[in-house]
């Protein structure tokens with residue numbers, strides 16, 4: 001992941017620390033997460049393509065990963 005600002009990283013680790021990242025369903029191809037922020041966001045990790053998707057406005061900009069995606073990414077790394 002690139003183009004991640006320090007602020008986004010801090011936000012993501014806070015979300016994780018506060019238990020706002022919830023792993024919902026894992027299939028062979030995808031992992032579905034819920035991230036509880038001001039609003040609840042759905043984050044999906046595609047294992048085959050190795051890509052992330054989030055339903056917030058930042059997540060739709062491909063070059064930038066939002067704090068929700070980053071929080072889920074940290075969650076995965078921690079539970080490996």
Ligand SMILES: [Zn+2]
Nearest residue numbers: 054056066068
């Ligand atoms: Zn997002």
